Amino acid sequence: MSSxxxxxxxxxxxxxxxxxxxxxRLFTQVYPIMCAQAQAQLGRLAGGVTLCATELANEAYxxxxxxxxxxxxxxxxxxxxxxxxxxxVLVDHLRQRGAEKRGGPESPLPLNExxxxxxxxxxxxxxxxxxxxxxxxxxxxxxxxLRVVELRMFSGxxxxxxxxxCGVSTATVGRRWRFARAWLSCQIGETR
Numbered sequence: 001m002s003s004x005x006x007x008x009x010x011x012x013x014x015x016x017x018x019x020x021x022x023x024x025r026l027f028t029q030v031y032p033i034m035c036a037q038a039q040a041q042l043g044r045l046a047g048g049v050t051l052c053a054t055e056l057a058n059e060a061y062x063x064x065x066x067x068x069x070x071x072x073x074x075x076x077x078x079x080x081x082x083x084x085x086x087x088x089v090l091v092d093h094l095r096q097r098g099a100e101k102r103g104g105p106e107s108p109l110p111l112n113e114x115x116x117x118x119x120x121x122x123x124x125x126x127x128x129x130x131x132x133x134x135x136x137x138x139x140x141x142x143x144x145x146l147r148v149v150e151l152r153m154f155s156g157x158x159x160x161x162x163x164x165x166c167g168v169s170t171a172t173v174g175r176r177w178r179f180a181r182a183w184l185s186c187q188i189g190e191t192r
């Protein structure tokens with residue numbers, strides 16, 4: 001079996017078990033995926049971010065490398081964790097940049113482009129750091145809803161893939177998504 005055809009799940013498992021030869025093969029498969037996720041994230045931002053997709057993907061990959069003990073279930077599970085790590089890298093970058101330049105430009109996100117988010121009544125932009133704070137509050141009250149939001153907005157997975165990653169039905173994903181959309185709309189409305 002060639003390295004190109006080797007399933008990502010098998011590579012992740014071999015790497016997790018200590019096979020150092022798998023790291024380059026793993027990198028070859030996951031890096032383009034992470035670059036695409038990073039580009040999608042950056043493409044949603046209206047400005048104020050000085051990272052390019054390659055830098056974002058590199059930092060996220062380095063953070064994922066340090067998470068070798070994760071029990072990777074499958075490709076979708078990897079994509080979900082990669083999306084969360086990319087979000088964290090981006091938010092950390094924006095926070096650091098904000099600490100260096102108080103009063104600098106914000107990095108607003110167009111809400112209508114967030115993974116077909118369709119949050120009712122919000123056509124304008126929201127700052128990624130504000131959205132991150134709101135999402136963290138959602139995670140405190142309903143971690144399962146947060147997971148669905150992260151997977152919908154930041155990973156590019158569809159409802160069936162999200163259901164697989166979460167180990168629930170597609171109907172459950174739909175209910176969690178509807179709840180989270182309504183909750184986010186309310187919270188975003190309160191920040192204005």
